[in-house]
Amino acid sequence: MVQRTVLAVLFDGLQSLDVTGPVEVFAGAELLSPGAYRIRTASLDGAPVRTTSGLTLVPDESLATAPDPDILLVPGGTGSLRPDPRLVTWVRERGPRAGRLVSVCTGAAVLAAAGLLDGRRATTHWAYCDRLAREHPAVEIDPDPVFVRDGHIATSAGVTAGIDLALALVEEDLGRDAALTIARHLVVFLRRPGNQAQFSAQLAAQTAQREPLRDVQRWITDHPDADLCVDTLAARARLSPRHFARAFRAETGMTPGRYVDRVRLEHARRLLEDTARGVEEIARTSGYGTPEAMRRAFVRTLGTPPAEYRRRFRPATTA
Structure with missing residues (x-):
């Protein structure tokens, strides 16, 4: 079995569920199929970050020392709307190396600031679609779907949509039965297809x-x-x-x-x-x-x- 590295980017002002939701999906897949995923978290300098809810998350390492992942996860939150220029630079340089580049909620703003969504179709939280379209006119914003996949880049809507997208990636890697088992374990009411309305x-x-x-x-x-x-x-x-x-x-x-x-x-x-x-x-x-x-x-x-x-x-x- 090929082990896939999942790297979640951490920064101050992120929405905690944007990270923990998808991570729980990949962790569940690892329990079902040991060796399927290696989950890592990293911040700019390796220091703990504070989420919008006040929780503190401690990363495994700094972004400078993090390996090129198979799945790079960029969460949303207030810290993604005006991202640290160093984070944007890192995503611009390292994002294209990831096998699959994934954003949750307003994490799409970080990808857009890095120029990685130019000429692509993308989505984000419904409340920020107009803003993202206005600030990044080169991006084709679709406000309706739960998530959108354009090539190796996937963007998802608000908060829990990150779980839907992670389940879709697990289904792609490990099959439908694995994804459905994880969904039931997490008591997800409905594993939504990407083109379903938000x-x-x-x-x-x-x-x-x-x-x-x-x-x-x-x-x-x-x-x-x-x-x-x-x-x-x-x-x-x-x-x-x-x-x-x-x-x-x-x-x-x-x-x-x-x-x-x-x-x-x-x-x-x-x-x-x-x-x-x-x-x-x-x-x-x-x-x-x-x-x-x-x-x-x-x-x-x-x-x-x-x-x-x-x-x-x-x-x-x-x-």
Whole structure:
């Protein structure tokens, strides 16, 4: 077995979970397959660093003495938004030597400052996508995916997305069963594919201020197979269809139809991952009506049909 060195870069003001999340994934893989990964951490001068939450992390060594890794992990945090010029120089010089260069959250800002994302597609935490695009116009920023891979460089969205990306790398190295075992061990609710949106419907949409609209949001989530046309939802909110559609968008940030689409897709995904129900039944209970309608929704949004999605993301032991 080829042992892969994982080097996590540490600096003051990093988000602790950006490091510990992926590291726990690789550590879990090492427990499953001893010798698979060698995990190292390094800071500029080898001194301990203080994270945004106040935790202190003690590195194994300095960046000057660190070996060229197979996987170089650059976390995010406030310290990545205005990175130390010495860190940027080190990443610019050493990053291209890594087999795979990975950023978590706003760690993409460090890669961009080093010029390593120029001409590439990348993502970061949703709250910083506009800023990254504005400060680094040569980078093609995609604000939607959980993570993006462009050649040997991978960038991921906020915080826990680093776990999703690390699981994808483990799956690439050790296979799907290993990645799913680690995900279950870490009690990760959903091992998300990279092209999945950063938000669930409930997170992407704001919670409506008025109770009738909040009730409609809950109703949609609890009854994805119901008649969820605007007229029906408006009647439930005791509003005219036009007033309802306008108010729903104003208070949640998306149209009723878009919200319904997201809820139904998430419901179908979870049934594919967590149950052995047939595609036809899932399509019906998720509100699609037919397997073909569900297939079109999956291909349009996730880039893969339901059967392939289940093959990739459902644990073999799930009943």
